[in-house]
Structures are given as C-alpha cells and as structure tokens.
Amino acid sequence: xxxxxxxxxxxxxxxxxxxxxxxxxxxxxxxxxxxxxxxxxxxxxxxxxxxxxxxxxxxxxxxxxxxxxxxxxxxxxxxxxxxxxxxxxxxxxxxxxxxxxxxxxxxxxxxxxxxxxxxxxxxxxxxxxxxxxxxxxxxxxxxxxxxxxxxxxxxxxxxxxxxxxxxxxxxxxxxxxxxxxxxxxxxxxxxxxxxxxxxxxxxxxxxxxxxxxxxxxxxxxxxxxxxxxxxxxxxxxxxxxxxxxxxxxxxxxxxxxxxxxxxxxxxxxxxxxxxxxxxxxxxxxxxxxxxxxxxxxxxxxxxxxx
Amino acid sequence: xxxxxxxxxxxxxxxxxxxxxxxxxxxxxxxxxxxxxxxxxxxxxxxxxxxxxxxxxxxxxxxxxxxxxxxxxxxxxxxxxxxxxxxxxxxxxxxxxxxxxxxxxxxxxxxxxxxxxxxxxxxxxxxxxxxxxxxxxxxxxxxxxxxxxxxxxxxxxxxxxxxxxxxxxxxxxxxxxxxxxxxxxxxxxxxxxxxxxxxxxxxxxxxxxxxxxxxxxxxxxxxxxxxxxxxxxxxxxxxxxxxxxxxxxxxxxxxxxxxxxxxxxxxxxxxxxxxxxxxxxxxxxxxxxxxxxxxxxxxxxxxxxxxxxxxxxxxxxxxxxxxxxxxxxxxxxxxxxxxxxxxxxxxxxxxxxxxxxxxxxxxxxxxx
Numbered sequence: 001x002x003x004x005x006x007x008x009x010x011x012x013x014x015x016x017x018x019x020x021x022x023x024x025x026x027x028x029x030x031x032x033x034x035x036x037x038x039x040x041x042x043x044x045x046x047x048x049x050x051x052x053x054x055x056x057x058x059x060x061x062x063x064x065x066x067x068x069x070x071x072x073x074x075x076x077x078x079x080x081x082x083x084x085x086x087x088x089x090x091x092x093x094x095x096x097x098x099x100x101x102x103x104x105x106x107x108x109x110x111x112x113x114x115x116x117x118x119x120x121x122x123x124x125x126x127x128x129x130x131x132x133x134x135x136x137x138x139x140x141x142x143x144x145x146x147x148x149x150x151x152x153x154x155x156x157x158x159x160x161x162x163x164x165x166x167x168x169x170x171x172x173x174x175x176x177x178x179x180x181x182x183x184x185x186x187x188x189x190x191x192x193x194x195x196x197x198x199x200x201x202x203x204x205x206x207x208x209x210x211x212x213x214x215x216x217x218x219x220x221x222x223x224x225x226x227x228x229x230x231x232x233x234x235x236x237x238x239x240x241x242x243x244x245x246x247x248x249x250x251x252x253x254x255x256x257x258x259x260x261x262x263x264x265x266x267x268x269x270x271x272x273x274x275x276x277x278x279x280x281x282x283x284x285x286x287x288x289x290x291x292x293x294x295x296x297x298x299x300x301x302x303x304x305x306x
Numbered sequence: 307x308x309x310x311x312x313x314x315x316x317x318x319x320x321x322x323x324x325x326x327x328x329x330x331x332x333x334x335x336x337x338x339x340x341x342x343x344x345x346x347x348x349x350x351x352x353x354x355x356x357x358x359x360x361x362x363x364x365x366x367x368x369x370x371x372x373x374x375x376x377x378x379x380x381x382x383x384x385x386x387x388x389x390x391x392x393x394x395x396x397x398x399x400x401x402x403x404x405x406x407x408x409x410x411x412x413x414x415x416x417x418x419x420x421x422x423x424x425x426x427x428x429x430x431x432x433x434x435x436x437x438x439x440x441x442x443x444x445x446x447x448x449x450x451x452x453x454x455x456x457x458x459x460x461x462x463x464x465x466x467x468x469x470x471x472x473x474x475x476x477x478x479x480x481x482x483x484x485x486x487x488x489x490x491x492x493x494x495x496x497x498x499x500x501x502x503x504x505x506x507x508x509x510x511x512x513x514x515x516x517x518x519x520x521x522x523x524x525x526x527x528x529x530x531x532x533x534x535x536x537x538x539x540x541x542x543x544x545x546x547x548x549x550x551x552x553x554x555x556x557x558x559x560x561x562x563x564x565x566x567x568x569x570x571x572x573x574x575x576x577x578x579x580x581x582x583x584x585x586x587x588x589x590x591x592x593x594x595x596x597x598x599x600x601x602x603x604x605x606x607x608x609x610x611x612x613x614x615x616x617x618x619x620x621x622x623x624x625x626x627x628x629x630x631x632x633x634x635x636x637x638x639x640x641x642x643x644x645x646x647x648x649x650x651x652x653x654x655x656x657x658x659x660x661x662x663x664x665x666x667x668x669x670x671x672x673x674x
Contacts, residue, residue, distance in 0.1 A: 088508030
C-alpha cells in the first residue's frame with residue numbers, strides 16, 4: 001500500500017501566474033526511501049509543503065498514510081516528521097533545549113523515544129549545551145533530524161537536508177537515513193545533488209513542476225541508453241563551440257573536465273567524432289564511449305522538455 | 307498542559323537570552339521615568355526675566371526684588387529702552403520682560419490705577435502662559451498687601467484650590483502617561499515581533515506541522531510578555547512612589563488589576579499585528595506608528611482631548627490608551643474606587659475580546 005499517494009497535484013502562486021506544480025502524481029511505498037531530485041525552483045518545496053499540510057493544493061488529491069492532506073490536517077500533523085529546507089530550530093536555544101522543546105510539542109519525551117535518535121544524537125551530545133545557532137552545518141542537520149524524529153513519525157519529509165553541508169557530513173547523513181529505513185519509517189527526501197540519487201530506493205526527477213522520470217536509478221538510466229561520449233581536446237573553448245555545429249550531434253554539454261556528447265546515429269560514433277574534430281583542427285583529442293550517469297539522463301530529459 | 311509550560315519556558319529563554327529585548331523591556335521604563343521626572347519637567351522654574359524700569363521708585367524696586375526672589379524667576383538683566391526688548395527675546399536670553407511705567411508708585415497710590423506691562427515669548431505658548439501667570443500673581447499679592455491698609459469699596463476675592471494636585475506637580479500627569487505608553491509599546495511590539503520572528507526563522511513551519519493548536523501557540527506567546535509587562539508596571543510604580551514622591555491614593559490592588567487588563571489589551575493588539583504581518587520590521591513599524599503615535603496623541607497625556615476638533619475627539623475613543631490613562635489617573639491621583647472606572651474598564655474588556663477574537667480567527671493554520 002502506498003504511504004504517500006499524490007494524484008494530479010497542482011499548485012500555482014501569485015494568482016495562478018506562476019506554475020509551481022503541474023499535475024504531479026506518484027506513490028511512495030511503505031518503508032521506502034524516496035528521492036525527489038531536481039534543481040532549485042523545480043517545485044520540490046511546494047510539494048513537501050502540500051504533503052505536510054502547510055499549503056493547500058490548487059488541484060488534485062494527496063494522502064499521507066491514508067489521510068487526506070486537506071481534510072485530515074490534524075491527524076497528519078501528529079504522524080509526520082518534517083525538516084524544512086531552511087534550518088528552522090531555535091538558534092538561541094541549546095541542542096538539548098531544542099530537542100526537549102520539540103519532544104514536548106509532540107506530546108512525548110526525549111527519554112521515551114531516545115532509541116530512535118540515539119545513533120544520531122550521540123554524535124552531537126558532547127555539544128548539547130551549545131546554542132543551535134553556533135553549530136556547524138552538519139551538526140545543525142543532525143539536530144534538525146533528531147527533532148523531526150523525536151515523536152516517532154510514520155513518514156519523514158526531509159526537504160533538501162544536505163544542502164550546504166560538507167561531503168563527509170552528507171555521506172553520514174545518508175547513512176543515518178539508511179538506518180532509519182530499517183526501522184520501517186517511510187522517508188521522502190529532496191535534493192538538488194544528482195549523486196545522492198543512488199542512495200534512494202526510487203527517485204523522481206522533477207523539473208519546472210513536472211515529474212520527468214520516476215523509477216529506480218538503474219532502471220531510469222537503463223531506459224535512457226545513449227550514444228554518449230566523453231570528449232576532450234586542448235582548446236576547450238573552441239571544442240565546445242565546434243561540437244555544437246554538426247546536425248549529427250544531438251547534444252553537447254560541459255561535464256566536469258570533459259564535454260559529454262550524444263550522437264543521433266549509434267554506429268561508429270567514436271570515429272566520427274575523432275574525424276570531425278581533426279578536420280576542424282583540434283589536437284590532443286580524446287574520445288571515450290561512456291555509460292550515462294543520472295546527471296546525463298537528467299540533462300537529456302531537461303533538453304527534451306524544453 | 308505540559309506543552310503549554312514548555313512553550314512558556316522557551317519563550318522566557320528567548321527573552322532572557324536576548325540582551326536587546328531585555329534592555330527595551332526593563333531599561334525603557336526606567337529611562338522614561340527618570341527623564342520625565344527630572345529632565346523633561348513642565349514645571350517652570352528659574353526663568354530669566356528682564357526688567358525695563360522707567361519708574362525707578364520704591365514700589366518698582368520692591369517688586370523687582372520680589373520677582374527675583376521667587377523660585378520661578380531670576381532677574382537676568384535690566385534694560386534701558388524699548389528697543390532692547392526685541393533684542394533680548396531674539397537672543398533667547400529671557401522668557402519675560404516686565405515694564406514699569408514712569409511714576410509707578412505715585413500713580414499706584416494716588417490714582418488707584420496703574421499699568422504694568424508683561425511681555426512674554428509666545429514662541430513656546432505653554433511656558434509663556436505659565437510664566438505670565440506666575441508674574442501676575444506676584445503683582446496681585448502685592449496689591450492685596452496694599453489694600454489691607456485701605457478698605458476698597460468693592461472687591462471679589464477668588465480663592466483658588468487645586469484639587470488632587472495642589473502643588474501642580476507634573477509627575478501626577480506623566481506617571482500615568484508613561485505607564486500607558488510603555489505598556490502600549492512593549493505589549494504590542496514585543497508580542498508581535500516574537501511571533502513574526504518565528505515566521506521569519508521558519509520555526510513556525512515546524513510548529514505548524516505539529517499537533518499544537520493555534521490557540522495554544524498564541525496564548526503561550528502572550529503569557530510571558532504579560533508577566534514581563536506586569537513587572538514593568540511594578541517598576542514604574544516603585545519609581546513613582548519612592549523616587550518621585552507620588553502617592554497612590556486609590557487601591558493598589560485595583561490599579562494592578564486594571565493594568566493587567568490593559569496589558570491584555572495591548573497583547574491582543576500585538577497578536578493581531580502578528581497574524582497579518584510577515585516580517586519583524588513591519589511588525590515593529592506597525593506597532594510604533596500604528597499604536598505608539600495614537601497612544602501619544604489620543605491619551606490626553608500630552609494634548610488635552612477636549613481641545614481637539616470633533617472628528618479627532620470621536621477617534622480618540624477607539625484608542626485603548628485613552629481609557630487606561632483615565633483609569634490610572636482616577637485611581638492614582640484622585641483615589642477613586644472601582645465604580646468610577648467601571649465604564650472605562652468595560653470598554654477595555656470589550657476591546658480586548660474583540661482584538662483577541664480577530665487575532666485567533668486570523669491565525670493561519672497553514673503557511674498561506
């Protein structure tokens with residue numbers, strides 16, 4: 001059974017002039033770690049706010065744990081844990097005080113549900129007297145997660161929990177989510193980082209209020225096998241310029257140190273590219289056929305949807 | 307209930323950890339009381355007077371002496387011609403010029419009629435009025451002494467008694483005023499800012515996604531500020547009684563109870579502001595301009611409401627400070643009992659219920 005059920009959800013701002021969510025539908029299975037992946041402004045936060053009963057949708061239906069997000073507002077608020085994108089704890093209260101306060105707000109105590117947060121809390125416990133405003137980004141996230149977990153929620157909504165956090169803390173954070181998953185908590189998490197997609201059971205790629213793809217990471221990548229090549233040459237700027245010209249080339253975009261190029265005709269792509277670039281006067285040419293990453297898929301989907 | 311107390315505890319921590327709000331909460335009333343008590347006095351003392359004495363006789367010299375000796379005046383200089391009058395006023399050296407005509411004593415004693423001219427600087431009308439009054443009374447006293455020797459055929463003696471405040475101390479006026487202003491400002495501003503701060507910081511988002519009911523959030527925000535404002539009332543009263551020698555003539559309990567009621571009124575105004583405003587700056591601005599200004603103008607503390615044009619007089623009725631100010635004066639200065647402030651009390655109760663009702667209704671259970 002779907003723990004989160006979203007059906008044709010629509011949301012507009014400024015009297016309908018800005019479309020934030022355009023008929024979004026998806027299901028999150030019970031106990032799943034579900035990732036919403038998309039750039040800033042894709043509509044992730046709007047979706048989270050609708051699911052956490054903070055905003056009313058302009059159209060469509062959504063249910064969380066079988067409860068309607070519009071009508072069963074108070075019941076939902078009892079059973080979900082929510083961590084907003086912006087750090088939203090009391091900066092002038094200490095770690096301990098924040099945690100205790102949120103435990104009481106949810107009619108529980110830290111002691112009662114300590115087992116839920118123990119793994120995470122031990123990492124920040126040495127600083128428990130420190131004010132939340134004086135914590136590092138990673139510690140803030142851990143505290144926020146503790147506060148969102150303290151009432152043993154059935155569903156956890158985490159809006160960009162790793163934005164602005166260092167890579168080590170990011171990895172730790174995802175490890176913690178894995179452990180929470182084993183407790184049977186359904187987790188919906190959003191992130192702008194494509195590389196975090198691999199940590200989710202299933203992902204939805206979202207862009208401009210629309211879901212472009214939804215499946216497991218490997219299936220999504222498998223569905224978009226591309227004639228993809230990593231290309232490099234000594235004159236990078238000229239290379240970018242020249243790769244845009246031929247009709248044979250479907251797309252070309254900078255990807256780290258290289259240019260990722262997809263071709264329309266599947267055969268002999270490597271030879272074609274080397275020939276073409278030699279003709280246009282490039283030297284030090286390297287062309288490798290590569291497997292697409294989620295980022296390649298996303299860029300391709302984005303270009304297709306423009 | 308436990309949630310409620312946890313929330314109140316949290317709220318106290320916010321206030322006690324924020325030095326700025328502490329200074330505003332407890333510094334402001336003390337500073338205002340001391341300022342009004344010692345620096346901004348509307349009593350006029352030791353005004354400089356210039357004398358233009360054409361008479362130079364015994365009577366004029368005696369009167370000049372008396373003027374100089376009174377606590378209200380000191381003779382600053384003697385002038386020699388009318389032309390100098392304008393000069394001294396222009397330089398702002400004196401507030402009053404007294405001009406004795408020629409043959410002052412002679413005319414006074416023989417023709418029973420003489421004119422002394424008093425010239426005041428009405429660029430500050432209130433002060434010059436007071437100064438002229440003081441000076442006139444010196445002449446009146448002198449005249450009375452003279453006429454004791456002779457029987458005047460007809461005379462009306464006005465005997466003036468200033469009730470409640472015989473010494474005309476300005477503290478009787480400003481202590482209720484300061485109390486009104488401080489409570490209005492702190493109650494409305496601090497509450498609205500503290501709620502709007504939760505919106506700005508995003509903590510409201512988490513509180514909303516919790517089982518806590520809006521009413522409880524609103525109430526637990528109001529209670530700490532109610533306590534703090536009440537402490538302010540006590541501070542002001544202590545300063546008034548022990549520093550400024552102002553008695554509390556009526557019942558202290560009644561005064562405190564009425565103050566608590568007024569605090570509730572201002573808190574509900576603050577809650578109302580917070581339910582329609584989204585940034586701390588707007589909340590502060592609205593409290594200052596929307597509440598402090600009318601409080602200043604329409605309480606009767608600085609400008610008598612009776613002198614205002616009718617539309618303004620009608621408007622003054624919707625300003626809660628007007629009613630509280632009149633309650634405090636009735637209890638503190640006149641020593642009146644509850645039955646005399648019943649009307650004002652009921653009006654304040656009505657306003658509080660009204661504001662609080664709207665605030666709770668308007669409290670958003672969602673973000674938008």
